[in-house]
Amino acid sequence: MLRLLDAALARGTHVLYEHVTLTASDGERVALIGENGCGKSSLFAAVLGELSLETGEIEAPAAERIAHVAQSVLETDLTALDYVMAGHAPLAAAKTELEAARASGQTMREASAIAALADLNEGLVKSQALTIMAGLGFSNSDAASKVKTFSGGWRNRLSLARALMCPADLLLLDEPTNHLDMDSLIWLEAWLKKLSCTVIIISHDREFLDRAVQTTWSVENGTIVRYAGNYSAYEQQSVEKMRLQEAAHKSYEAKAAHLRAFIERFRYKATKARQAQSRIKMLDKLEVVEPVRAMRQWRFEFTPSERTPEQLAVLENVRAGYEEHIVIDNVSMTVRAGDRIGVLGVNGAGKSTLIKTIVGALKPMSGTVLRGQGLTIGYFAQHQLESLDARDTPLDVMRRKAPLEREQTLRDHLGKFKFSGDFIEHKIGTLSGGEKARLALALIVWDKPNLLVLDEPTNHLDMATREALTVALSSFEGALILVSHDRHLIRSTCDKLVLVHEGHVEAYDGDLDDYAKLVLEHRKTVLAAERDAARSEKAALEKPGSSISRKEERRMQAQQRARIAALKKPLLAKLSKIEKEMARLTELVNGLDAKISDPDWYAAAQSEEIARITRERGEAASSLSEAEAQWLETSEAIEACDSQELAQQ
Numbered sequence: 001m002l003r004l005l006d007a008a009l010a011r012g013t014h015v016l017y018e019h020v021t022l023t024a025s026d027g028e029r030v031a032l033i034g035e036n037g038c039g040k041s042s043l044f045a046a047v048l049g050e051l052s053l054e055t056g057e058i059e060a061p062a063a064e065r066i067a068h069v070a071q072s073v074l075e076t077d078l079t080a081l082d083y084v085m086a087g088h089a090p091l092a093a094a095k096t097e098l099e100a101a102r103a104s105g106q107t108m109r110e111a112s113a114i115a116a117l118a119d120l121n122e123g124l125v126k127s128q129a130l131t132i133m134a135g136l137g138f139s140n141s142d143a144a145s146k147v148k149t150f151s152g153g154w155r156n157r158l159s160l161a162r163a164l165m166c167p168a169d170l171l172l173l174d175e176p177t178n179h180l181d182m183d184s185l186i187w188l189e190a191w192l193k194k195l196s197c198t199v200i201i202i203s204h205d206r207e208f209l210d211r212a213v214q215t216t217w218s219v220e221n222g223t224i225v226r227y228a229g230n231y232s233a234y235e236q237q238s239v240e241k242m243r244l245q246e247a248a249h250k251s252y253e254a255k256a257a258h259l260r261a262f263i264e265r266f267r268y269k270a271t272k273a274r275q276a277q278s279r280i281k282m283l284d285k286l287e288v289v290e291p292v293r294a295m296r297q298w299r300f301e302f303t304p305s306e307r308t309p310e311q312l313a314v315l316e317n318v319r320a321g322y323e324e325h326i327v328i329d330n331v332s333m334t335v336r337a338g339d340r341i342g343v344l345g346v347n348g349a350g351k352s353t354l355i356k357t358i359v360g361a362l363k364p365m366s367g368t369v370l371r372g373q374g375l376t377i378g379y380f381a382q383h384q385l386e387s388l389d390a391r392d393t394p395l396d397v398m399r400r401k402a403p404l405e406r407e408q409t410l411r412d413h414l415g416k417f418k419f420s421g422d423f424i425e426h427k428i429g430t431l432s433g434g435e436k437a438r439l440a441l442a443l444i445v446w447d448k449p450n451l452l453v454l455d456e457p458t459n460h461l462d463m464a465t466r467e468a469l470t471v472a473l474s475s476f477e478g479a480l481i482l483v484s485h486d487r488h489l490i491r492s493t494c495d496k497l498v499l500v501h502e503g504h505v506e507a508y509d510g511d512l513d514d515y516a517k518l519v520l521e522h523r524k525t526v527l528a529a530e531r532d533a534a535r536s537e538k539a540a541l542e543k544p545g546s547s548i549s550r551k552e553e554r555r556m557q558a559q560q561r562a563r564i565a566a567l568k569k570p571l572l573a574k575l576s577k578i579e580k581e582m583a584r585l586t587e588l589v590n591g592l593d594a595k596i597s598d599p600d601w602y603a604a605a606q607s608e609e610i611a612r613i614t615r616e617r618g619e620a621a622s623s624l625s626e627a628e629a630q631w632l633e634t635s636e637a638i639e640a641c642d643s644q645e646l647a648q649q
């Protein structure tokens with residue numbers, strides 16, 4: 001559950017919103033929407049305790065029961081599977097404890113760490129991780145690849161998978177759909193529906209929100225307003241609210257006008273002075289209803305430089321890829337002035353590789369890439385947002401770009417992209433995702449490119465900015481190469497499609513709907529191939545000794561058994577030592593008891609002797625109960641080893 005009580009949040013001196021009182025209950029899936037920079041991610045920071053509220057309170061589960069998607073994935077040597085599994089906090093903690101226990105050399109501690117790990121059932125966690133990864137589009141072989149070998153988009157998927165692994169009471173997803181294709185989106189939506197925890201999703205993808213949430217929280221007019229229902233329901237209610245507000249405003253205006261007229265007419269007439277006075281009071285009391293503020297439509301445009309070569313880029317027999325890994329081969333294509341090319345291809349097909357080769361960010365392995373004279377490329381890609389220096393301000397970046405330009409011109413240019421006032425002197429590191437993307441667009445527009453090369457430009461952009469980009473691209477007169485999963489954008493801005501598929505790049509004759517079918521077919525073939533591979537692996541396993549992986553598995557099991565046996569041996573020795581001690585102490589206690597309960601001894605003994613014997617009895621009895629406790633603990637540790645042994649068989 002998540003509860004906000006009269007909360008207010010600010011960044012610096014700027015109050016993002018206040019008087020926020022909202023509750024999201026268990027199992028409720030909530031969309032958090034609002035324009036770029038309105039403070040959605042900041043709310044997550046506040047829930048996670050990274051940012052304090054100005055006023056009010058947040059009631060949220062303890063930090064370890066909150067799962068959220070890390071904004072960036074560290075360079076790590078872990079394999080994808082290990083990285084994702086590490087998201088299961090209890091398992092990760094149990095593993096760390098086991099390592100620490102081993103290092104400490106304390107057998108008991110190690111045994112109980114093993115028992116705790118066994119309880120968590122690592123095998124089950126692993127299969128859950130593989131299910132989530134498959135759902136997010138990873139193939140079986142990806143699981144063993146190192147995280148650092150994945151592209152930015154795929155790393156983001158890994159961090160989403162990692163967050164989904166965590167058993168939590170609250171799941172915070174900040175733009176989870178940015179890097180997902182259609183299939184993975186559908187899978188994610190189904191997965192979220194199965195969860196019993198509270199889920200808050202920030203997204204600018206209305207189709208996804210429509211299917212995935214039951215409640216919408218909208219950041220508007222300096223507060224956050226709750227709407228029951230999904231995004232469409234929010235839109236309807238919000239339009240209805242505006243309609244009512246407009247009607248109420250009109251009725252207010254009419255009433256106020258009437259009262260004013262009455263007051264004007266009778267104010268100075270002695271006979272009507274009393275009535276006029278009462279009208280003045282009524283007018284004062286009349287609640288002001290503001291008119292609906294018309295949404296200002298924000299627009300910008302790309303103006304290409306005057307000189308444009310006829311042939312912008314010519315690729316001949318290009319082979320491109322990374323080190324030994326060839327991604328695309330035999331690519332020949334010409335980009336001409338006025339071309340508007342949408343690049344299609346499933347994830348990992350090599351769309352970004354093609355694009356990088358065209359813009360010159362990647363050298364071809366063989367073949368030639370010729371660029372026309374006077375070609376100016378406007379290149380937009382995810383990693384460019386990340387390569388902006390966080391310590392710079394938007395104005396710094398512009399100054400560096402155009403050192404000879406008057407500062408006012410630079411300020412005016414940034415102003416056109418909604419960077420006004422002191423905003424242009426904010427550090428880039430503090431800009432929201434959408435603000436950074438808008439800045440990248442501002443930089444591109446400044447260059448007056450005659451070829452725009454945009455790789456997933458709509459990620460992070462709010463709906464109004466997406467709309468502005470769509471309009472700007474439709475009226476752009478230069479050439480355009482666009483990679484996007486936003487079908488609406490491709491449809492409205494491209495007139496040619498190119499398909500990157502199985503290492504080839506070719507013109508695509510079909511339309512976008514044909515392409516969607518192709519994606520689904522491809523997905524089916526991949527799944528079928530994986531099923532076949534799994535089947536033949538299983539068959540190989542059933543034939544003893546015939547498979548290396550089976551041998552390897554046996555070897556590992558034997559190793560594990562040996563480790564458990566080695567651990568058990570000292571525990572058994574300890575147990576037998578304790579048992580002997582327990583027998584000795586029991587005998588001692590029984591002997592002393594017999595003495596104490598003998599009336600003859602009692603009568604004859606000196607009082608000091610009685611005191612000594614009772615003290616000895618007490619000490620022996622407490623040593624016995626201590627030994628019994630140790631016996632219990634050691635037996636449990638041995639049982640844990642036994643159950644591990646059983647699991648290995």
Ligand SMILES: Nc1ncnc2c1ncn2[C@@H]1O[C@H](COP(=O)(O)OP(=O)(O)OP(=O)(O)O)[C@@H](O)[C@H]1O
Nearest residue numbers: 011036037038039040041042430431432433434435
């Ligand atoms: N550390 C910071 N210092 C100062 N201002 C900040 C800081 N972090 C964010 N801001 C500003 O606070 C505002 C809210 O940022 P936030 O990241 O919460 O927006 P958002 O709603 O998530 O936007 P987007 O849709 O673009 O992701 C933005 O104007 C941003 O520039």
Ligand SMILES: [Mg+2]
Nearest residue numbers: 040041432433
């Ligand atoms: Mg954000």
